[in-house]
Amino acid sequence: MTKLIVFGASGGTGQRLVEQALEKEYEVTAFVRQASSFPAPHPRLRLVVGDVRNPQDVSAACAEQDAVLSALGPSAKSEPICEDGTRAILAGMQAHGVKRLVALSAYGAAESHHGLYSWVTWAMLKTKMQDKERMETLIRDSLTDWTLVRPPALTNGAHTGTYQTGLDVPISLASNISRADVADFMLREAQACRFLRETPTITGRRRPGTPP
Known part of the structure; x- marks a missing residue:
């Protein structure tokens, strides 16, 4: 696998996905709303400017890709975008025979909607969480080789490479993880398919003796 496309590439996690993928010598397509999101050119970086809700824009960008990484999420002033964007991404993947998808969701979605952390998150971010759940439903029902990554609160902390992942990772109100470490895991998972x-779930609060 050498060619990756990143949707939501201008966001906090998306930018880190692009940076780390280039460091790992992937050929990267960054799908952005505005070209100014990545002013610094790179020989292995291709910018595609478009609307992720537009199936034609997305399908053209998916051509000849080995895997899709989605870090879609609304900006502070934008409407929810995960459901509509994911619908276009899945159609584009199907059109071009792209199978591997790693998508950023959120802890508290679907069956992880339990416990104090989830209750607080839904109370504060109900519209965002509903959008993530609808996105998850689309992906689960697709024919792609998908992985949905569920972090708790995201920070702008350092890329440590030390984190805990699993299907039953405990999450508390104090749990958080850096966007850089989420990007690290998403890139590794795109290749490893663990x-x-x-x-x-992924969290930066790793229990002693547990491998990342």
């Missing part, structure tokens, strides 16, 4: 058609 959690194929599963929904791993």
Whole structure:
């Protein structure tokens, strides 16, 4: 696998996905709303400017890709975009025979909607969480080789490479993880497929003796 496309590439996690993928010598397509999101050119970076809700824009960008990484999420002033964007992404993947999808969701979606952390998150971010759940439903029902990554609160902390992942990772109100470490895991998972058609949680608060 050498060619990756990143949707939501101008967001906090998306930018880190692009940076780390280039460091790992992937050929990267960054799908952005505005070209100014990545002013610095790179020989292995291709910018595609478009609307992720537009099936034609998305389908053209998916051509000849080995895997799709989605870090879609609304900006502070934008409407929810995960459901509509994912619908276009899945159609584009099907049109071009792209199978591997690693998508950023959120802890508290679907069956992880339990416990104090989830209750607080839904109370504060109900519209965002509903959008993530609808996105998850579309992906689960697709024919892609998907992985849905569920972090708790995201920070702008350092890329440590030290985190805990799994299907039953405990999450508390104090749990958080850096966007850089989420990007690290998403890139590794795109290649390794450890959690194929599963929904791993990831947190920076690793229990002693547990491998990342």
